[in-house]
Amino acid sequence: MLGTSKxxxxxxxxxxxxxxxxxxxxxxxxxxxxxxxKTYLCFSPTSRMVQTCALRYNSRSSYDxxxxxxxxxxxxxxxxxxxxxxxxxYFNSKHRNKETFEVMLEVFEKxxxxxxxxxEFIFAARKHLVEYGVQYDLDxxxxxxxxxxxxxxxAQNVWQAEFSHYPKQQDCIVRLLDDMEKLGLCADKQMIxxxxxxxxxxxxxxxxxxxxxxxxxxxxxxxxxxxxxPPITDPFLIAKLAIxxxxxxxxxxxxxxxxxxxxxxxxxxxxxxxxxxPTQQELLAKLPKNESIFVEGPLNLWFGKARINYFMLRxxxxxxxxxxxxxxxxxxxxxxxxxESSDIVEVPSVHEQEDGTILAVCATxxxxxxxxxxxxxxxxxxxxxxxxxxxxxxxxxxxxxxxTPVDKDGPVTGDESEKLGDK
Amino acid sequence: xKAAFSNFNLRKQLLExxxxxxxxxxxxxxxxxxxxxxxxxxRSHCKKYNVxxxxxxxxxxxxxxxxxxxxxxxxWEHAKRGARMLPNETKKLVSEVQYYFSADIPREGCPQVxxxxxxxxxxxxxxxxxxxxxxxxxxxGGFSTAEVSLMPSGTGLFSGxxxxxxxxxGEIENSGYANLRFIxxxxxxxxxxxxxxxxxxxxxxxxxxxxxxYMINLHPHAxxxxxxxNLFSYTLHTRGGPYWQETRIPFSKFFLHHKGRVxxxxxxxxxxxxxxxxITLLDQNDGPFSLEIDYLGCIRDPxxxxxxxxxxxxxxxxxxxx
Numbered sequence: 148m149l150g151t152s153k154x155x156x157x158x159x160x161x162x163x164x165x166x167x168x169x170x171x172x173x174x175x176x177x178x179x180x181x182x183x184x185k186t187y188l189c190f191s192p193t194s195r196m197v198q199t200c201a202l203r204y205n206s207r208s209s210y211d212x213x214x215x216x217x218x219x220x221x222x223x224x225x226x227x228x229x230x231x232x233x234x235x236x237y238f239n240s241k242h243r244n245k246e247t248f249e250v251m252l253e254v255f256e257k258x259x260x261x262x263x264x265x266x267e268f269i270f271a272a273r274k275h276l277v278e279y280g281v282q283y284d285l286d287x288x289x290x291x292x293x294x295x296x297x298x299x300x301x302a303q304n305v306w307q308a309e310f311s312h313y314p315k316q317q318d319c320i321v322r323l324l325d326d327m328e329k330l331g332l333c334a335d336k337q338m339i340x341x342x343x344x345x346x347x348x349x350x351x352x353x354x355x356x357x358x359x360x361x362x363x364x365x366x367x368x369x370x371x372x373x374x375x376x377p378p379i380t381d382p383f384l385i386a387k388l389a390i391x392x393x394x395x396x397x398x399x400x401x402x403x404x405x406x407x408x409x410x411x412x413x414x415x416x417x418x419x420x421x422x423x424x425p426t427q428q429e430l431l432a433k434l435p436k437n438e439s440i441f442v443e444g445p446l447n448l449w450f451g452k453a454r455i456n457y458f459m460l461r462x463x464x465x466x467x468x469x470x471x472x473x474x475x476x477x478x479x480x481x482x483x484x485x486x487e488s489s490d491i492v493e494v495p496s497v498h499e500q501e502d503g504t505i506l507a508v509c510a511t512x513x514x515x516x517x518x519x520x521x522x523x524x525x526x527x528x529x530x531x532x533x534x535x536x537x538x539x540x541x542x543x544x545x546x547x548x549x550x551t552p553v554d555k556d557g558p559v560t561g562d563e564s565e566k567l568g569d570k
Numbered sequence: 571x572k573a574a575f576s577n578f579n580l581r582k583q584l585l586e587x588x589x590x591x592x593x594x595x596x597x598x599x600x601x602x603x604x605x606x607x608x609x610x611x612x613r614s615h616c617k618k619y620n621v622x623x624x625x626x627x628x629x630x631x632x633x634x635x636x637x638x639x640x641x642x643x644x645x646w647e648h649a650k651r652g653a654r655m656l657p658n659e660t661k662k663l664v665s666e667v668q669y670y671f672s673a674d675i676p677r678e679g680c681p682q683v684x685x686x687x688x689x690x691x692x693x694x695x696x697x698x699x700x701x702x703x704x705x706x707x708x709x710x711g712g713f714s715t716a717e718v719s720l721m722p723s724g725t726g727l728f729s730g731x732x733x734x735x736x737x738x739x740g741e742i743e744n745s746g747y748a749n750l751r752f753i754x755x756x757x758x759x760x761x762x763x764x765x766x767x768x769x770x771x772x773x774x775x776x777x778x779x780x781x782x783x784y785m786i787n788l789h790p791h792a793x794x795x796x797x798x799x800n801l802f803s804y805t806l807h808t809r810g811g812p813y814w815q816e817t818r819i820p821f822s823k824f825f826l827h828h829k830g831r832v833x834x835x836x837x838x839x840x841x842x843x844x845x846x847x848x849i850t851l852l853d854q855n856d857g858p859f860s861l862e863i864d865y866l867g868c869i870r871d872p873x874x875x876x877x878x879x880x881x882x883x884x885x886x887x888x889x890x891x892x
Contacts, residue, residue: 329854362832370783370807393811447858448810449781454857459812497813502723505812
């Protein structure tokens with residue numbers, strides 16, 4: 148009986164050693180392996196370490212779950228624990244959110260009192276931050292840093308500080324901070340305190356942090372057309388903010404939100420975000436009735452990390468005769484005291500550009516041809532009666548799809564175009 | 571013709587005036603640098619992942635940081651090419667000397683107040699030769715594409731696609747960039763020429779972007795290997811949409827970075843010797859981009875008195891600068 152249990156234990160140890168070697172690339176010395184396993188195997192020697200850990204978690208959490216939400220959360224936790232332990236591959240749970248991510252960190256802490264493979268674990272965690280949707284969460288970064296032991300990596304003298312004490316650990320945390328920086332996150336006082344406790348004041352991660360605190364807010368607030376942070380993913384809100392941003396050259400512009408349902412013949416039901424200023428309405432009213440105006444699009448616009456398609460109603464600008472003047476020509480000087488009458492030319496508005504007059508811009512939920520048609524009809528109702536007489540030419544490319552937030556992968560398929568094609 | 575003194579006309583006149591001047595400049599440039607592009611048109615290929623790349627040495631071995639351009643020419647071919655260059659370069663030298671003695675005082679040092687001087691612009695199909703495009707795909711460092719083309723209205727279009735997928739070579743951690751660089755004209759015998767922007771206070775850019783954030787770089791005149799990879803940059807935020815934007819960036823705002831890492835020890839860019847300018851796209855967003863460029867110029871605004879926008883206090887002794 149004793150012999151078989153010993154054999155079982157031996158096999159389990161071998162298997163887990165191989166797993167760890169494969170997954171974390173660490174080859175630990177034989178003298179320490181017993182210390183490593185003692186902590187788990189002393190509890191119930193016959194069962195595998197995986198089971199014991201899971202059971203311990205179960206027993207602890209059984210009386211906490213009273214409400215349904217808590218039960219769900221507990222189930223998620225259990226599942227995450229199982230995934231972390233049974234395969235020895237962390238970050239492979241079914242539910243991917245902040246809670247399960249934290250469970251991974253807890254399990255690692257419980258299962259590795261010696262902190263073996265910590266650098267590798269943090270590198271693995273870095274890869275899965277986006278998957279678990281915690282990349283904009285400063286707490287998670289702090290928790291990852293808290294895994295490091297306090298005081299162990301602090302340089303004791305000048306030479307250690309100069310020649311990068313525990314370089315792998317320092318480099319690992321610097322990369323983690325670099326990831327934060329790329330997303331626009333900035334370290335705070337608490338994080339610096341954590342790092343000073345772990346690496347000392349004269350270390351790379353602390354220096355990196357202080358640089359971050361100096362530079363990141365400078366660049367984050369430099370944008371004259373600010374973008375919400377952390378990035379929003381609601382397509383409607385993105386479209387609305389983006390159209391507001393396009394309309395900034397004319398402060399009089401009005402951004403209105405319409406539903407395509409309000410047009411009787413509309414095929415698809417979406418929102419239409421339209422931007423037009425009173426100046427543009429006047430320009431439109433003044434246009435000759437026999438020349439056509441154009442709807443152009445879909446055109447690309449980036450709003451932070453999201454990309455949307457927008458459309459533009461454009462008319463050709465009448466060509467002004469351009470005369471190049473020689474500023475050095477002194478043959479025809481003007482006498483300012485004669486009060487010669489001069490031609491009065493109206494200052495063109497911002498909408499009248501060299502390559503066309505912009506009459507309105509819009510973004511729709513589906514970016515389909517039908518929704519653009521409804522937009523033109525709604526424009527006609529809302530203050531542009533001239534549109535009923537002016538011919539409108541649709542110079543549209545094939546619809547690409549609606550607003551694509553960064554979290555969705557791949558472009559949205561053009562279902563709308565197929566529907567229209569059938570009809 | 572009776573010129574009107576309305577606001578618009580005045581602005582137009584000013585614009586036309588600068589246009590007139592810049593056209594003159596362009597013509598002069600062309601006369602002076604007929605063979606300027608000769609140096610850029612030789613058959614060449616890029617050595618990828620060279621061992622010369624810095625790291626492990628205390629000095630930089632190459633100005634291009636390992637991404638060398640080598641031509642396949644033999645010694646005799648080189649000699650022949652050099653001989654063929656000689657008459658043209660001599661002519662250029664003669665015209666330079668003639669110009670030096672005949673031209674007026676250079677007006678770069680004392681520009682008119684609030685009058686735009688265009689330095690880098692498009693306009694004709696030939697002007698595309700003055701611009702070079704680079705992206706990570708050129709060096710097998712990624713999958714981005716980029717190109718520069720001319721719009722029917724005469725403006726340049728810098729467009730392409732950014733892909734942040736990292737190639738599985740294990741050498742690179744991040745990828746996804748595109749760069750548009752002006753090819754500065756050279757003096758005779760391939761001597762470098764520098765722009766003198768010290769009289770100006772702002773860099774003016776008229777662009778129509780797509781909402782992305784670009785970067786404008788000033789390439790300094792670097793003498794020693796310590797400063798070969800120095801670059802002064804500032805962000806160029808674009809609005810996006812159909813409207814043009816004219817952005818003024820003060821020269822005092824340009825910050826220093828070395829091989830892409832912002833430095834602790836900051837100092838203002840030396841505008842007396844600017845080698846080149848470039849526009850970079852580095853925001854980690856996958857997808858197409860387009861930036862329509864009308865011109866890049868400089869302007870002097872006497873109300874701007876800032877010398878340097880960033881703190882330049884002394885760092886304590888023995889603090890590693892990097």
